[in-house]
Amino acid sequence: MTAAVLGVMGGSGVYDLPGLEDVREEQVRSPWGEPSDALRIGRIGETKVVFLARHGRGHRFSPSGINYRANIDVLKRVGVTDLVSLSACGSFKAELHPGLFVLVDQFVDRTHGRASSFFGNGCVAHVSLAHPVGPALQTRIVAAAEAEAITVHRGGTYVCMEGPQFSTYAESLTYKAQGFAVIGMTNMPEAKLAREAEITYATIAMVTDFDCWHPTHDAVDVAAVVAVARANADKAARLVARLARDFPRERETCPIGTDRALDHAIMTAPAQRDPDLVAKLDAIAGRVLAI
Structure with missing residues (x-):
């Protein structure tokens, strides 16, 4: 059996994880480049917990400038099995008010120009992302x-925009009309790479806000979001601490x-695989590439 290791990805406003004990910082090297920050590795209760600040401490990286592949790769290298993303977002529904936590279950990817897969020419793979x-x-x-x-709301679709600008009014109305629950800038391609x-x-x-569709909330500004x-x-730290204490x-x-997810995903025949790409996939896909 594999030991459970809980990863926590801290988004805007979450640059540390209070309650983490026996903490050490580790700079983990990745063939995919530099991750956002050093990993903070410790425990909560009996559970090993690994924290990574998605934007780096001091919020150095924009949503488009994050090295998502390196972030997921280093978490995999230290044994993370389950990853909880803490992410600030705007809401398209009046009942999903600022301060509420929404446990989304679907994503729509509206980003562009971000590296969204570990695989490619020389080692092609297709994973299911239906759920x-x-x-x-x-x-x-x-x-x-x-x-x-x-209080949490379970269910809903997160639409991921490129950013770093907030939505136009027309975009906000469009996404609301399409029935999306919330909008953010970072959970894609993060969720794809985790899979x-x-x-x-x-x-x-x-x-953190109602985006700009709301009649009494027609502009989003950084000060309000950060506050x-x-x-x-x-509240997020308290929720994660309880999750960790009760984790298997x-x-x-x-x-x-x-x-x-990779059991039947790789399409490229062994003899046709690019050895340089395969070498970079040692942590991500070593379980299946070694077969």
């Missing part, structure tokens, strides 16, 4: 929220197969 969020992990987050008396790495993924979307994000940070010692078999 991008691990349902068992999400259920554990719900249970942790209930234990901490934290390729066979890391179970779930998002806690922390609502709500910082207010949410302590061994990795659970995922009901949708996130832990076995």
Whole structure:
């Protein structure tokens, strides 16, 4: 059995994880380039927890400038099996108000120009992303929220825009009309890469604003977003701490197969694989490439 290791990706306003004990910082090298920051590795209760600040401490990286592949690769290298993304977002629904946590279960990718796969020419692979969020992990987050008396909304679609600008009014109305729940700038291609790495993924979307569709909230500004994000940070840390304390010692078999996503994904015949690309895939796909 594989030991369960909980990864936490901190988004805007979440640059550390209070409650992490026996902490050490580790700079993990990746063939995909430099990750956003050093990993903070410790424990909460009996669970090993690995924290990474998505934008780097001090918020050095824009959504478009994050090296998503390196981030997921280094988490995989230190054994992360389950990854919780803490992400600030805007809301398209009046009932999903600022301060609420939304546990989204679908994504729409509107980004462009970001490297969205570890695979490519020389080693082609196709993973299923029909259900991008691990349902068992999400259920554990719900249970942790209930234990901490934290209100969460389960379900909804997160549309990921390129940024770094916020939406135009026309875009905001369009996304609202399409029935999306929230909007952010970072969960794609992060969720795609986590699936390729066979890391179970779930998002806690922390609502900071109503985007610009709302009649009494027709502009989004950084000051307002940061203020709500910082207010949410302590609540998010409390939720993650409860999740970690109640986490299983061994990795659970995922009901949708996130832990076995590469079983039948690689298309390229062994003799035709690019050895340089295969070498870079040692952590991500070594389990299946070694067969």
